[in-house]
Amino acid sequence: MIENKSNSVLIFLLFCLAFVSKVHSQNTNSEAKELEEVVIKDQSEKRLKKEESLNIETVNSSFIQRNLGGSLMQSLQRIPGVKTISIGSGGSKPLIRGLSFNQVIVVENGIKHEGQQWGADHGLEIDQYAVNRVEIIKGPSSFIYGSDAIGGAVNIKPVPFPKKNTLGGAVDFTAKSNNEQIGGSLNLFGRNKNWFFDTRITSQDYGDYRVPADMVQVYNYNVPLYKNHLRNTAGRELDLHLSTGFVGEKFQSVFYFSNIYTKSGFFANAHGLEPRNVDIELHDKSSRDILMPFQEVTHTKISNTTSFAVGNHELQTQLGFQRNFRQEYSHYVNHGFMPPIYPAAMYAPHDLERQYDKEVFSAAVKDEFSAGKHQFTIGLNGEQQQNEINGWSFLIPAFKQLNAGLFAYDKIQLNDLWMLHGALRMDYGRIEMEQYTDWFESEITENGQTTKEYLKRSEDLTKTFKSFTWSAGVNYNPGKVSFKANAGTSFRMPIAKELASNGVNYHYFRFEKGNPNLNAERSYQLDLGIDWQENKWSVQLSPFFNYFPNFIYLNPTAKHDIYYGAGNQVFEYQQSEVMRYGGELQLRYQFLKNLSGEILAEYLYSEQLSGSKKGYTLPFSPPASVLFGLNYSPEIKNLRDTYFSLDYRFTAQQNRIVPPEKKTASSQVFNLALGTKLQAGKQDFAVSLQVQNVFNTRYLNHTSFYRLIELPEAGRNIILSVKVPFLIHQ
Amino acid sequence: MKKVQIKWNRIKTAKTIVVLVLSSLVFTACSSDNDAVDTEYPVIDISASNAFPVQCSQITRGQKITFRAQFSDNAALGSYSLDIHHNFDHHTHSTEVSDCETAPIKKPVNPYLYINSVTIPVGLKNYEAVQEITIPQDIDPGDYHFMIRLTDKEGWQTIKGLSIKIL
Numbered sequence: 001m002i003e004n005k006s007n008s009v010l011i012f013l014l015f016c017l018a019f020v021s022k023v024h025s026q027n028t029n030s031e032a033k034e035l036e037e038v039v040i041k042d043q044s045e046k047r048l049k050k051e052e053s054l055n056i057e058t059v060n061s062s063f064i065q066r067n068l069g070g071s072l073m074q075s076l077q078r079i080p081g082v083k084t085i086s087i088g089s090g091g092s093k094p095l096i097r098g099l100s101f102n103q104v105i106v107v108e109n110g111i112k113h114e115g116q117q118w119g120a121d122h123g124l125e126i127d128q129y130a131v132n133r134v135e136i137i138k139g140p141s142s143f144i145y146g147s148d149a150i151g152g153a154v155n156i157k158p159v160p161f162p163k164k165n166t167l168g169g170a171v172d173f174t175a176k177s178n179n180e181q182i183g184g185s186l187n188l189f190g191r192n193k194n195w196f197f198d199t200r201i202t203s204q205d206y207g208d209y210r211v212p213a214d215m216v217q218v219y220n221y222n223v224p225l226y227k228n229h230l231r232n233t234a235g236r237e238l239d240l241h242l243s244t245g246f247v248g249e250k251f252q253s254v255f256y257f258s259n260i261y262t263k264s265g266f267f268a269n270a271h272g273l274e275p276r277n278v279d280i281e282l283h284d285k286s287s288r289d290i291l292m293p294f295q296e297v298t299h300t301k302i303s304n305t306t307s308f309a310v311g312n313h314e315l316q317t318q319l320g321f322q323r324n325f326r327q328e329y330s331h332y333v334n335h336g337f338m339p340p341i342y343p344a345a346m347y348a349p350h351d352l353e354r355q356y357d358k359e360v361f362s363a364a365v366k367d368e369f370s371a372g373k374h375q376f377t378i379g380l381n382g383e384q385q386q387n388e389i390n391g392w393s394f395l396i397p398a399f400k401q402l403n404a405g406l407f408a409y410d411k412i413q414l415n416d417l418w419m420l421h422g423a424l425r426m427d428y429g430r431i432e433m434e435q436y437t438d439w440f441e442s443e444i445t446e447n448g449q450t451t452k453e454y455l456k457r458s459e460d461l462t463k464t465f466k467s468f469t470w471s472a473g474v475n476y477n478p479g480k481v482s483f484k485a486n487a488g489t490s491f492r493m494p495i496a497k498e499l500a501s502n503g504v505n506y507h508y509f510r511f512e513k514g515n516p517n518l519n520a521e522r523s524y525q526l527d528l529g530i531d532w533q534e535n536k537w538s539v540q541l542s543p544f545f546n547y548f549p550n551f552i553y554l555n556p557t558a559k560h561d562i563y564y565g566a567g568n569q570v571f572e573y574q575q576s577e578v579m580r581y582g583g584e585l586q587l588r589y590q591f592l593k594n595l596s597g598e599i600l601a602e603y604l605y606s607e608q609l610s611g612s613k614k615g616y617t618l619p620f621s622p623p624a625s626v627l628f629g630l631n632y633s634p635e636i637k638n639l640r641d642t643y644f645s646l647d648y649r650f651t652a653q654q655n656r657i658v659p660p661e662k663k664t665a666s667s668q669v670f671n672l673a674l675g676t677k678l679q680a681g682k683q684d685f686a687v688s689l690q691v692q693n694v695f696n697t698r699y700l701n702h703t704s705f706y707r708l709i710e711l712p713e714a715g716r717n718i719i720l721s722v723k724v725p726f727l728i729h730q
Numbered sequence: 731m732k733k734v735q736i737k738w739n740r741i742k743t744a745k746t747i748v749v750l751v752l753s754s755l756v757f758t759a760c761s762s763d764n765d766a767v768d769t770e771y772p773v774i775d776i777s778a779s780n781a782f783p784v785q786c787s788q789i790t791r792g793q794k795i796t797f798r799a800q801f802s803d804n805a806a807l808g809s810y811s812l813d814i815h816h817n818f819d820h821h822t823h824s825t826e827v828s829d830c831e832t833a834p835i836k837k838p839v840n841p842y843l844y845i846n847s848v849t850i851p852v853g854l855k856n857y858e859a860v861q862e863i864t865i866p867q868d869i870d871p872g873d874y875h876f877m878i879r880l881t882d883k884e885g886w887q888t889i890k891g892l893s894i895k896i897l
Contacts, residue, residue: 219889220825221824274877340839556885557885558884559881560881563845566813616767663769
């Protein structure tokens, strides 16, 4: 598709363009957007903490720049309670208090992001350079977002509008040593009185990432690594964004368009039906090429948000369309009764292992109004999606899905000290799965008679789900200390993967089987929060308790599948009672005017209370961890916002595991970061430098996608990032 | 004066709540961790003198072979599967330390494929697996891979991959 070379050319062009436009920039104040953002951020963050009864963490783009990782969620991992399931160096999924996949939702510009959330091998299709502010709700928030928000939500807020009568932009440049990544992003925005546009192009290109090991063990197979490179984990990304619209006093209407394209390789020795030998000469020739197996994902999003006021009512409508097109390429490997040679007349290309094509239409209406002490929000949202499949292998069937929900939320400001929250929501969901029949015949032996048959791997099946959820909370803000408590229920509709999968997971060499009898998952959660702010110090504690009567869980059985599964172990979806509790603690202390320290800790305990894995934990349970951070921010002439920081993270061992996981030893990792803002002539620069894993420590991350095949985390990584805002006209 | 008093009371209540919540957290955090779930993998042992096949074993077409291995687990065994597939493209290697000599890469015409699964009787900690396999006469000779996958009752799995030759 897009060649390696053309990507590098593109990055180069971005910078040429940036410097050309720099010449044109005449104005000293080049922070038309940025300054405003900081002010908005500070106020709203404090307000959110005091006015919301759920535990919400907010970060902005400078936090992301300071902690820049390979993908959005990797950049947010410093927040306690937030972890990731990473797929190599360029992709990751959110893991909030141990829950991920379809149990956490991501919202971008008000629209629920619909990709392939169910698979650990797909990253989140979000451009982190385009992110201005993120709110992370650490807890069930189904009453706002509907099904899937049972474990939490990552809400990526729209970028603020440019100031009136400005034309400007910014250039971001990033380089990373570990995977030899270069990347950049160019932003251009402009606005007259009421009309604005905001565009962005982002490109990234990276090679195989390196680990402090020259040999890894994939299950029991030894795999030598060439120059510490994890073979074929290179990738690239090209993202385009445009938002434009009308901003008036009483009426706003904005269109958002984005297209995120990624191509990334999978570790070549662990894909298929068993760990594989690869053509080492071919694979180790270049660390930047992407050979098989690899995936290509294009995510397109078009949406409109219109808000207007009618009397006392603030109304908002949202319309969206998304398409997620994902292809997984791999050499054909016959299994079951597939022919040894790929038939010439097949419907799918020879190397197309899997293809998922998802189209989603969504619509939402919301009305906010106040009456006395009450502030009401009433909303209605609906979503219709269509999923097609292709490729020579089968895992989940094609399906159609419809979801609709109606909610009412009331926030009551009793007096200066007390605030109450109450919410109700009703949901309806329908999923229609299509039958799928093998493209090859299998031999079936019954009573000594052998016949050949095209096997049906999934049946036509329609399921409907209804749900009623509620949430109630309280805030008490007596001054320097503030308290919050929230209790509520949440729900999640089972997905096609859980209801009807019937095929091989080629990453983990296992046969996965759906269960058509699953019920909608339900969750009950109690959340507490204490925030104490003094001049020199602050403490924030957020414990929670959570109970699921019917958690959906992929259970490893003792069985093997001897047809399509080629003798691999069978994993089946089941439901069990689950109890979870834990919390996060954040302590900050200002030692001196310029020197501060912080301790960020998190703990999580999960246990299955029933079913065939009674007594076991849940998969991907993050171990307890504590981060000690020291931050020095001296005032240096001609520089602003200078910082030096050192983070030391201790992650405890994880001995609570469930098959096929392995116990993960404790680890200690040091990260260094420094950065500043400087002015050269009339031009501003924001520079940040990070050294991640300073001592090149070899460690395993219990929640990494590659943990099961024992791949260590990336070694030392030096990350340089420069942001150059510019203003062409004001 | 009155206002100050109220404020002080508030701080006091606040402190009490903080202490209560903190201590409850400490108690819950310590009350667990004595779980006795099975986290051990089953073991495949092919070191016995009558175990077959072993790494680099050779088999003749048309021959009846007897697979024999010793399985064990700390709690209870589950099932095992056997899978013989061709390695003409050298795609697989084995879990064993020593490698065997392989023939040059070739295209399969009628490669042999054998997949079978056996459920081990409930509750056994030790089990000697014995299974007769007839190798057909009309299959492609060459390098093959012999995979043994063993699970225990809880779903822990151990894999052994052997390189064999069919002559």
